Amino acid sequence: MKPEISRVLEVCAVGLMGDVAPHVAPSYRQATVFSTAVILTSVREELDRIAERRILENRALRTIFAEALPAVADAALRERLECAAAEDESDFKISALDAANDALRALLIDLHVHVESLDSEAARRVESEIWRELSASTERRKLSLGAF
Amino acid sequence: MPELADRIADYARHRMGDGLEVRVDGVERIHGGASRETFRFRLHTKSDAGSLERRLILRRDPPGSLIETDRAIEFSAYRAFYGTAVPVPEPLWLEEESHWLDHPFFVMEEIPDLEARPQMVLAPPYDAHTEKMGIQKWTILGEISKADPEERGLIGAMESVGVDAAWDRELSHWEGVIDEDELAPQPIIRAAIRWLRAHPPPPAQKISVVHGDFRTGNFLYDTEGRIHAILDWEMAHLGDPLEDLAWGINRVWCWARDDRVGGLLPKARAVRLWEESSGLRADPDALHWWELFSCVKGQGIWVSSAREFQDGKNQDPILALAAWMQINAQDRAALELMGQLR
Numbered sequence: 001m002k003p004e005i006s007r008v009l010e011v012c013a014v015g016l017m018g019d020v021a022p023h024v025a026p027s028y029r030q031a032t033v034f035s036t037a038v039i040l041t042s043v044r045e046e047l048d049r050i051a052e053r054r055i056l057e058n059r060a061l062r063t064i065f066a067e068a069l070p071a072v073a074d075a076a077l078r079e080r081l082e083c084a085a086a087e088d089e090s091d092f093k094i095s096a097l098d099a100a101n102d103a104l105r106a107l108l109i110d111l112h113v114h115v116e117s118l119d120s121e122a123a124r125r126v127e128s129e130i131w132r133e134l135s136a137s138t139e140r141r142k143l144s145l146g147a148f
Numbered sequence: 149m150p151e152l153a154d155r156i157a158d159y160a161r162h163r164m165g166d167g168l169e170v171r172v173d174g175v176e177r178i179h180g181g182a183s184r185e186t187f188r189f190r191l192h193t194k195s196d197a198g199s200l201e202r203r204l205i206l207r208r209d210p211p212g213s214l215i216e217t218d219r220a221i222e223f224s225a226y227r228a229f230y231g232t233a234v235p236v237p238e239p240l241w242l243e244e245e246s247h248w249l250d251h252p253f254f255v256m257e258e259i260p261d262l263e264a265r266p267q268m269v270l271a272p273p274y275d276a277h278t279e280k281m282g283i284q285k286w287t288i289l290g291e292i293s294k295a296d297p298e299e300r301g302l303i304g305a306m307e308s309v310g311v312d313a314a315w316d317r318e319l320s321h322w323e324g325v326i327d328e329d330e331l332a333p334q335p336i337i338r339a340a341i342r343w344l345r346a347h348p349p350p351p352a353q354k355i356s357v358v359h360g361d362f363r364t365g366n367f368l369y370d371t372e373g374r375i376h377a378i379l380d381w382e383m384a385h386l387g388d389p390l391e392d393l394a395w396g397i398n399r400v401w402c403w404a405r406d407d408r409v410g411g412l413l414p415k416a417r418a419v420r421l422w423e424e425s426s427g428l429r430a431d432p433d434a435l436h437w438w439e440l441f442s443c444v445k446g447q448g449i450w451v452s453s454a455r456e457f458q459d460g461k462n463q464d465p466i467l468a469l470a471a472w473m474q475i476n477a478q479d480r481a482a483l484e485l486m487g488q489l490r
Contacts, residue, residue, distance in 0.1 A: 028177040035465040042472050098332075105333040112339060134336050135483055135490040141476040148399045148477040 009044040013037045042143050053140045054097035055089055060133050061104040062087065067129065068111060071122035077114055080107060108133075152249070153189065156206065159248045160191055163241050169194035179466070183382045184219070185210045188258050203260055205237065208253035210462060220244065221306055223254045225357070225381035228300035233291045235377050259368055259377050266365035266403050269411045277373020282412030283421060284375045285367065289396065290425020292378075293356045293389035302357060306386045312351040314387040319344055319441060325448035329455040336479040337447045340440055343486060349437035352388035353428050360384050362392045363401050364410035393422050393430060394438035399481035400446060400474055436485065443482035450474045 003011075016037035024030040066085035072078045084107055089097065112130050115123040157172040164170065171192040180186030184207040191202045209219060219242065226239035238257040246252060268274055269281060297303055309317055323341055326334060359366075360383025368377040396410060397418055403411035409418050419430045454471035456462045483489040 026176040026178070028179055031179045032465055035469045039465055039469050039472060102332050105335050109333055109335045109338050112335060113342070116342065130335075131483075131488040132490060134339075134479075135488055138336070138476055138480045138483060138489075142480075143473065143476070146473050146477045147402055147405065148480050 006044050006047055009040050009047070013040040013044065016040070038145065042145060045143055045145075049140070050094060051092060051097065054094070054101055055092075057133075057137055057140065058089060058097065058100050058104055060136070061101075061108055064126070064129050064133055065104075065107070065111065068115070068126040071118065071120065071126045072111070072114060073118060074114055077110060081111065152187070155249055156189060156191075159241075159243065160193075162248075164193065167195065180205070180207065180379070183210075184208060184253075188260075203258040204240065205256050205258045206249075206253055207256070208249055209251040219252055219254055219382075221384055222382045223256075224302060224305040225359075225384040226256060228302050228305075228357070229292070229295070229378075232295070232300075234288055234295070235375065236381075237377050237379075262368040262370055262376055264365065264368050264379070266363070266401070266411065269364055269369075270404055273371045274369065274373065278408070278412045280373040281369055281375060282408075282410070282418065284373075285364070285410065285412060286396075286418045286421035287425040288367075288375065288378060289359070289362055289392055290422045290427075292359055292362070293392065293422070293426040293428055295357055297355065297357050297386055300357065302386065306357075306384065309355060309386055311353075311355060311388075314352050314355065314391075315344075315349050315437070315441070318387060318391065319444065322441075322445045322448040326444070326451055329448075329452045331451065331454050331458060334447060334451070334479075336482050337444055340444055340482045340486065344437065344441055344444065347437065349388075349390075349434045350431065352390070354389065355386050356389035356392075358385050358387040358389065358391050360392070360395075362396045363398075364403065364412060365401075388438065389426065389428055390430060390435055390438040391441070393419065394435060395442045395445065397439065398442045398446060399484060400477045440482060440485045443478055443485065446474065446478045446481075450478060 014037075016033055021030050021033040021037065024033050062085045065081040069078055069081060069085075072081060084104060087100075089100065091097075108130065111126070115126045115130070153172040153175045156175065157170050160172065161168065161170045171194075172189050173192070174190040175187055176189070177185065177187050187206040187208070189204055189206060191204050193200045193202075207219070207222070223239055223242040226236050229236045230238050237259055240255045240257065242254040243249075244252050263274065269278055274281075297306070319341065326337065359378065359381060361380050362378070366378065366380040367375050368379065369375050397415050398409075401410050402408065407414050409415045412418075413421075419435070422428075423430055450471050453467040454475070457464075457467040457471065480489060
């Protein structure tokens, strides 16, 4: 049994901050060690949720696309939304989940621009769902060491 | 860093003239803004008139940086405000040639034994003086906003802009930075940009010197809460004075995680102090526009730092840390200002 990754990162970060940084000179190098330790602490926090966050977000975006279809007036955009909504995760590597997330968020921007230009109740509902998801996405990404 | 010390000494000799004995020691790299490499050193000179030791700062262009800026503009801002109500270190030499120290640089006075780190305003003994620091901070910003760029010799040194064009120039610049540097799509900031373009602010009350990064962390303070110098003028430009005010009250600088902007004072008081000092008015709607703009600008800086680190142009961990800590916080700040943070 190996030590868990999060435990390894925690021990390394605490060691860098408490044992290494105070003995490092000059101050620039000391600050660099400290920054590295803070990054490791944040990576540790991200690690536990790294796949879940991406899967949940990609799923939420596909749901928005599927539900937006009746409100979309642009045929080409509707087709892209339909394709994206029909996809599902099959590759769970972080790089693959990130690539899918990038593509979905780029499409979300296009959808957002489109519904902003429409004057209909359905467009407003889609817009509201987009904002709800964008707010939720920042909640999923929050880091405990972040200022806000 | 003996080699660098010798090269700095050669340069000082070149600037100060022959007949002077020049020696440099104590060269040490320090953190001093992410766009330039910053070193402190001691300059010893000896002549028939006697000996002198000065503690100085060298700011040198790095191969890659958080913000691509013009060192001449930063230097001209220090020169413009030195000896005024806006405390800055004395600027000494600007060098645009690369052969002296491999990259262009400038040299200024060091104001030693002071604190700059933003998180320290919340720690003893500084935390007892947050109100005092806040009063000075926003009053000094008012002095910057009030200053006449022409009287300060900055017309020509900084690109001019009209009162009705300042917002568009800044928004277009930072939108372009995001276009070029984003590693992933930014749906929140793109929505903010669309809103800003659809609801332009009123013309600026005047064209002021804009510090460009006026926030806790960019001034030197002592244990009694006195501010001794405003630093990091690397993004200084001429523009709408509300830009600086809005940047300084951005949510991402609320280090104390409460309503104190910059960890020092509540927003309403900071704005009032700035108005009293500058003689200008912070129209709430115009200020709101600039606050949301400051989120776009912030995101421009954070995605650029991520890009620099990712591409290997500059792998100072501070760039990765800035991106990790601020990109999501900046998005949340933008959502809050757009009334969409749930």
